[in-house]
Amino acid sequence: MIIPYENLKVLNQPFENEFKQKFAEFLDEGWYILGAEVHSFEKEFGDYHHEKYVVGVANGMDALILSLKCCDFQNGSEVIVPSNTYIAAILAVLHCGLIPVLVEPDIHTYNIDPGKIGVAITDKTVAILVVHLYGQCCEMGPILSIAEDKKLKIIEDCAQAHGAIYRGRQAGTFGDFGAFSFYPTKNLGALGDAGAIICKSEANYQTLKQLRNYGSNAKYYNLVVGYNSRLDEIQASFLRIKLMHLDAINEHKNKLADIYLKNLDTRFIKPVVSADFYNVYHIFNIRHPDRDRIKAYLLENNIGTEIHYPIEPHKQEALKGLNHLKYPISSVIHQTTLSLPCSFAHTVDDINHVIAVLNKFD
Ligand SMILES: *Cc1c(COP(=O)(O)O)cnc(C)c1O
Numbered sequence: 001m002i003i004p005y006e007n008l009k010v011l012n013q014p015f016e017n018e019f020k021q022k023f024a025e026f027l028d029e030g031w032y033i034l035g036a037e038v039h040s041f042e043k044e045f046g047d048y049h050h051e052k053y054v055v056g057v058a059n060g061m062d063a064l065i066l067s068l069k070c071c072d073f074q075n076g077s078e079v080i081v082p083s084n085t086y087i088a089a090i091l092a093v094l095h096c097g098l099i100p101v102l103v104e105p106d107i108h109t110y111n112i113d114p115g116k117i118g119v120a121i122t123d124k125t126v127a128i129l130v131v132h133l134y135g136q137c138c139e140m141g142p143i144l145s146i147a148e149d150k151k152l153k154i155i156e157d158c159a160q161a162h163g164a165i166y167r168g169r170q171a172g173t174f175g176d177f178g179a180f181s182f183y184p185t186k187n188l189g190a191l192g193d194a195g196a197i198i199c200k201s202e203a204n205y206q207t208l209k210q211l212r213n214y215g216s217n218a219k220y221y222n223l224v225v226g227y228n229s230r231l232d233e234i235q236a237s238f239l240r241i242k243l244m245h246l247d248a249i250n251e252h253k254n255k256l257a258d259i260y261l262k263n264l265d266t267r268f269i270k271p272v273v274s275a276d277f278y279n280v281y282h283i284f285n286i287r288h289p290d291r292d293r294i295k296a297y298l299l300e301n302n303i304g305t306e307i308h309y310p311i312e313p314h315k316q317e318a319l320k321g322l323n324h325l326k327y328p329i330s331s332v333i334h335q336t337t338l339s340l341p342c343s344f345a346h347t348v349d350d351i352n353h354v355i356a357v358l359n360k361f362d
Pocket of ligand 1: 059060061062086088089131157159160181182183193194195
């Protein structure tokens with residue numbers, strides 16, 4: 001039995017016939033950029049979140065950059081970001097001429113620790129960029145209170161949390177901006193790069209539409225210094241098909257995660273889930289001091305795993321200015337975390353097999 005960490009071809013197989021039909025229609029139509037499919041996807045993604053304003057963009061990183069640009073912060077302003085994250089959030093802050101201020105996660109949820117945000121706020125702080133990591137929402141209650149109190153904007157990186165819920169509300173609907181990636185491996189994945197932003201005001205919606213298209217609202221009239229960051233028609237049409245199955249995909253991953261949570265030995269540290277949260281498990285991770293040995297052992301047994309992520313953002317060569325800083329909780333997570341197979345492409349049998357093999361590790 002070979003169990004890869006992920007198999008995108010198998011994952012997309014149930015939708016192949018619909019994709020093919022859509023592609024035939026697309027060729028017939030001959031309209032490739034910013035047309036009816038993007039418009040319909042924006043509407044349907046908005047409906048899914050009970051939100052009015054959605055702007056399709058080229059990818060998740062751009063969704064973050066355009067959200068920050070839309071706020072028009074003064075150069076050198078500070079943005080609070082988690083120290084334990086995929087680096088995109090920090091790069092987006094840097095690309096906008098802003099300063100990332102890293103805040104440590106909670107060791108049980110792996111998400112930014114609301115109790116540590118307060119001391120990181122200075123006169124220059126303008127926003128909190130939260131990342132709903134692994135498919136679990138951040139603890140938004142206290143974070144929203146801090147932002148309101150200190151008049152800070154909230155940007156949510158929802159690249160791993162499509163449809164995740166905290167106290168009845170979905171990821172992407174708490175802050176001023178919800179930035180999504182539809183990279184093929186994400187819970188809602190396109191067949192290439194794609195992204196979107198949920199925003200809360202008509203004014204921001206109009207600005208974001210300009211920013212994604214050269215700062216233009218009518219052909220050849222440029223109002224702001226914009227970008228080329230449009231969502232392709234063909235990707236939007238594929239996403240419309242997948243969106244109808246997003247809940248099923250999330251439920252499947254949630255069910256697989258539940259089997260791990262119930263049956264994996266307690267010597268593997270599992271994510272802590274409380275009643276306020278519905279997690280969509282973009283990633284199901286365990287932690288163990290012998291992580292590398294476990295990874296090798298699973299590979300010997302034909303089970304693929306990944307590490308999200310092997311190097312902390314502040315230790316990356318690209319972020320030399322942060323290399324001297326210490327984020328011990330983040331470092332422990334990076335050194336001990338291991339992501340197990342937990343995809344829409346996996347079956348319950350697959351997961352039971354992984355558990356049986358893992359529980360025999362010594
Ligand atoms: C995937 C991902 C991104 C980047 O999305 P792209 O579409 O690849 O640009 C950003 N943040 C997080 C947390 C991600 O997992």
